[in-house]
Amino acid sequence: MSAGAESMPLATLRRIGSVTVFLGRILAQVIPALAKPKLIVAQIYNAGARSLVIIMMSGLFVGMVLGLQGFDLLQRFGSEDALGVAAALGLLKELGPVVTALLFAGRAGTSLTSEIGLMKATDQLTAMQMMAVDPVRYVVAPRFIGGFVAMPLLNAIFCGIGLFGAQLIGVSLMGVDSGAFWSQTQNAVELNDVAEGIIKSVAFGTACSLVAVYEGYHAAPTAAGVGLATTRTVVTCSVLILLIDYMLTAAFLTTS
């Protein structure tokens, strides 16, 4: 085995260890950070409210595509009335959390990484340390909490708009009965399905926010370093989202 091949798992382990230690530092600062609610609210606004347009647009189009594809598939079996169920379950359990998280990584995650990375490159984090202020408490923890809170909220909005998009195509365009669409959805969707989506989005929110703040905080303090960290955020978050999604889906199917 070559030295390079040996160092790869070691480097990965070191990285996982480093991220875990960093998560510990953040968690230790969560309570003190909550004492400054203004900082948290500002970060929920940054990560959440500023992502609303892209989330709503994407939710609408994903829902409309679900409406078209779902109708095409279901009418082959004469079950087009079940379009609402198919769209709702697809959105709540899979598409909502996953697509929201991928969009969040691309919009808010990159923004978090580059913002913290630039603060580091311009000595702002060092200046805080020189003022005897821990940047993890004032910069990192509020952003982490902001992402953690924003993700489930964005997911709920994505699913709501997505279902509206599916209804728009199925009922208004394809002629599915409106009563059947909504009543079947109401009967088929259970609390467990909603919980699955919420748990997934909380897990994705934690993972994406952690990766984004970690990469920013550990970015090389140069223009190239910040660029590289931003790219790593998108790549790592995307892979993590799909990996966590598989693991959680398997866990839910096994326990149900």
Next chain:
Amino acid sequence: MRYAVGGRAIFDGLDLTARRGRITAIMGPSGTGKTTLLRLITGQIHAERGGIRVFGEDIAKMSTKELFAVRRRMGMLFQNGALLTDMDVYENVAFPLRAHTKLPESLVRHLVLTKLHAVGLRGAARLMPSELSGGMARRVALARAIVMDPDILIYDEPFVGLDPISMGVICRLIKQMNEALGITSIVVSHDVHELSTIAHESFLLSQGKVVASGTPEELHRSEVADVRQFMGGLADGPVPFHFPAPDYAKQLLEDAT
């Protein structure tokens, strides 16, 4: 004190003292490790051998809590100001007060406006850092550095990139802070002329050591080659003009073949 990076000694045998209540200038050509020395003094990095004593305590042996307690008594002015870009001037200056005290807002306002007035920027309180010139940003950073009434103020290259007016203003402020508030000041710079007008004592660094020290007048009169080259701004001397390279003629001929 010795400090090395990757086996290469940045400082080896460095020994200097900044006296209480005085302005100490640390000078030296670019690349001599002046900023590294400030990072050592403030406990951001630690010496390999020897130690740095701040308020009589070895900074390397302090716990994070003790280090932060010492830093509350220190102010630092960064080369670029390092203002927090998501806050306006007022909030930047108020930041240490909000982080470390539970003062009522009326008192915070009073202190912030007093410090901003001292640096002549009370009228710029609601401007964002991106709206400030380099000199203004450094003055705001100075207001922030003194808002907790520190015992020591550290200036990292305070004159770099400033026009003569801003340079004069910063120079005057450093002197005022020292005289009016009795703050011990450590100024790291390579601007000989400006430092000569304000420093009580100067240290000249070269090759990881102090090669000369004394009042600015003493340094100007020095016969030491390093000092003469630096103070006189001579292109060649102990610090060679040419970076080490192979023989010029030989290299030209080699390249031609």
